[in-house]
Amino acid sequence: MALVFGLGYVALTLAALRGGLSGAGRLAVVGFDTPCLALGGGVVLAAAALFGPAAALALVIAAAIHEFGHVAAHRAIGHDDARFRLVPLPGGPAVSDRVPARQAEDFFVALLGAGVSVAPMVLAHALAGLLAPARPGAAELLRLLAAAIACFNLVSLLPFRPFDGGRCARLLADTFFPPAAAMVAVAAGVALAVLAVHAQSYVLLLLALVALQGLLHTGRPVAAQAPMTPGEGALAAGAWAFTAAAHLAGSGVLPAGLLPT
Numbered sequence: 001m002a003l004v005f006g007l008g009y010v011a012l013t014l015a016a017l018r019g020g021l022s023g024a025g026r027l028a029v030v031g032f033d034t035p036c037l038a039l040g041g042g043v044v045l046a047a048a049a050l051f052g053p054a055a056a057l058a059l060v061i062a063a064a065i066h067e068f069g070h071v072a073a074h075r076a077i078g079h080d081d082a083r084f085r086l087v088p089l090p091g092g093p094a095v096s097d098r099v100p101a102r103q104a105e106d107f108f109v110a111l112l113g114a115g116v117s118v119a120p121m122v123l124a125h126a127l128a129g130l131l132a133p134a135r136p137g138a139a140e141l142l143r144l145l146a147a148a149i150a151c152f153n154l155v156s157l158l159p160f161r162p163f164d165g166g167r168c169a170r171l172l173a174d175t176f177f178p179p180a181a182a183m184v185a186v187a188a189g190v191a192l193a194v195l196a197v198h199a200q201s202y203v204l205l206l207l208a209l210v211a212l213q214g215l216l217h218t219g220r221p222v223a224a225q226a227p228m229t230p231g232e233g234a235l236a237a238g239a240w241a242f243t244a245a246a247h248l249a250g251s252g253v254l255p256a257g258l259l260p261t
Helices: 002-016 034-051 053-076 103-131 136-156 164-176 178-199 202-214 230-250
Strands: none
Touching: 034 053, 053 103, 053 136, 103 136, 103 164, 103 230, 136 230, 164 178, 164 230
16 A cells, blocks of 8 residues: 555656656756865765765765756746756755746745655655565665655755755745744744754754854845745645655654554
8 A cells, every 4th residue: 555655646746747857958067066066975975974875875865856856846837947956055056047936936946855755755665665574675775765865855844044944934934924034044043953952962953053054145035026825825834844744754753653554
């Protein structure tokens, strides 16, 4: 049953993105950024040293799937110039040189990195359960991949800059209560810092520092875009909540019974 659900979710994801799965023109390497590539390589090597080569490879796959989602989202809204970034770190070359004309499209692009990743995460969990009795080693690798996808995208959904979730939070705040839009990242960063101290977690503390640094990053102007309607905002908020809950369940933080069986 879980495998059928996983395959069905993948099929629905591909169907929803049928307008953004292909690009025109020949493959070309542009915007080569040596420091960015070196930093990305350092992250992978650190993951390999701390958690092993398999975890590092899983992290690379998770990042590639996530970036594919952003590229597909840009192309689905008509941005044919969208390009795949080998090292999708904040501050590097943009996926597209064009800013979405509407806030709803901007939210769609920001969310779809994590949104597209739900399908392969669910499928990896389903295949792991299917292979566990006969191929426990392969099942463990698939569970590792699913956990890497889930954790990578949970971080990306955090509601502060420079992560995608920060853009989503800003757009939602601008839709429902514009005066509070500038305070969203501040509140999220402070809350995360308090949680880091309470949990004595260096990882959470690092993310809190990233959140505070993100306050200096203004990003694309929201005012130049057509605003979301309250109905679109409610749908967008629900999509963010569903995506975050799916990755939270897939990460193993929530009971496994919350995943389809």
